[in-house]
Amino acid sequence: MNRLKGDCILFSIGGIGYALLEILWRRKTHWTMAVTGGTAFVSLYRFYKRFANMKLPLKCISGSLIITIMEFFCGCIVNIKFKLNVWDYSNCRFNIKGQICPFYSMLWAFLCIPISKLCGILCKKRRDVGHNLCK
Secondary structure, eight states, X not given: OHHHHHHHHHHHHHHHHHXXXXXXXXXXXXXXXXXXXXXXXHHXXXXXXXXXXXXXXXXXXXXXXXXXXXXXXXXXXXXXXXXXXXXXXXXXXXXXXXXXOHHHHHHHHHHHHXXXXXXXXXXHHHHHTTOSTTO
16 A cells, blocks of 8 residues: 555656646646656656666666657557647657657656656655655
8 A cells, every 4th residue: 555655646746747847848738748747757766766876877868768668658549549639749850650759858868867866865755754655
């Protein structure tokens, strides 16, 4: 039960954080982006916890890859299958099906700098107060 509670907290942080970031960047968001952001944050948290000693540049590249893969699958479902047109990278160079592109993958890598730091802080704080988020 503690792990579910911890995952819900992480999911909420990621979902709200990403929706706010997208509102700042694009002036709009979609509920599916909060779900994708929450899922990505939980995944990144677990990855960064498991590989805590990994150097930051490698964490950023790995995190970007995780986010880009999630973005591609989400885009294939949300934009291609259900035709919700939440985003379209068709105008970006080297895009794949208009769902992912190198430019945004690079942005995800830079975003992983504060995400990695936040994950470390959250894990340490949760350990300090006796919660099981870090296990």
